[in-house]
Amino acid sequence: MTQHLTIVDHPLVQHKLSLMREKDTSTKSFRQLLREISLLLAYEITRTLPLTTRRIETPLQPMDAPVIEGKKLALISILRAGNGLMDGILELIPAARVGFVGLYRDPQTLQPVQYYFKVPSALEDRLTIVVDPMLATGNSSAAAIDLIKAAGARDIRFMCLLAAPEGVARMKEAHPDVPIVTAALDERLDDHGYIVPGLGDAGDRIFGTK
């Protein structure tokens, strides 16, 4: 991928996202829509995966059939909302290796602090897709990618549902080599770091918490 930011403007993605934004959409529908959108975003983010060929035999004759080159992909969820995006991608790429990064924001310093980190082996040989639905300030995403790079990953892509201009700028500054795929780029962040117009707290809406 060469572009730093790709907005997936497919009508199905846009329609489903509008349903997700509505404040009265139920937890069940929100989760289902996120799963459906994640399949479409995953289709886009994997569009440029390198192919090689493998000799196979159809019932009629041998052929060199295209197959994805290299080691199995790594999917890394930024806890906890990332898990809502992960489920759908795993339907599309069921053999992917899976990792998790947990970060919380220190109330004093406001800096992200790691509380969980478990990622697949041989990240240096895998395309790594990092998922988090909301790219807001970009601080936790940038910090998670710092950790993922330190664990060896070199070819990283970031997938989110909604991005704020502040988050895109932060990621571009911290990780210009990491392309971002999103369903929409919203207007701005509010004073509490929420994306506006946004959809509220993605984790709460996915898991039905408050």
Ligand code: URA
């Ligand atoms: N995280 C969310 O869940 N929502 C936002 O709007 C911003 C960050």
